[in-house]
Amino acid sequence: MLEGKFESASLMKRLVEAIKDSVKLCNFNCSQTKGITLQAIDDSRVLLISLKLDPGCFEGFRCDKNLVLGLDLESLSKVLKQGNNEDYLTLIAEDAPDNLLVVFEDPKKDRISEFSLKLMDIDSDVLSIEDMDHDCSITLPSSDFAKVARDMRTLSESLQILVTKDSVKFMASGPIGTGSVIIKAHTDLKDGKESIKIDLNKSVNVTFGAKYLNDIVKASTLAETVTIKLTNKIPALFEFKLQGGYLRYYLAPKFDE
């Protein structure tokens, strides 16, 4: 039996909102030691999502037997919207489940809402991602990155990122003209989360589809900072750290023809 209780429903609500536009059907793997993990690839096989929710992400977590919960994220989103952000959220499944029970409890009032969601058999292949060495790593406020990705998409369907020792340059060029945003490394002593950190082994020049970047920045509601790891010509890693876990996106770059 699986029983995972979150201190507030908002984490799960934000997670599903962050990924449901990229992938529709997902297998949630549950185990006592690893908590809940998920790997899913979008239909175009350009963007991969990897989620880890350690048992420590939960207020209470037990999983007697390893389980795979095949869920339609559109349906899960509908159910999660029934609960308030501050509600306790508990996910419950039997050992050979046909359904996932989603329970919301209002912390102040005596109200309990219960939903049963049908599970599905989802055939999906899993890609093995080894730890990669990257040429550079950038950590910046996730809202700053979200703004650049959203703004620059209005100019072009591609976003070029150039990283040098102390700055990151985002460039877009499209039918109406061109644009660039340069951000420089700096340390904010008052609020460390506002700092911009660049670790560089080698300068990088990569281009990504603006559509995918706009899907990725939907996760900026989950973490105040995002870490972007880039290497020329190989997939980039975008990581949003969670309390006791992470949401990672791997994105294949675009190539010059």
Add this chain to the structure above:
Amino acid sequence: GGTQGRLDGFFKVS
């Protein structure tokens, strides 16, 4: 804007 690469070229199915 270039050709979009796919992840399959980089990661193997396990």
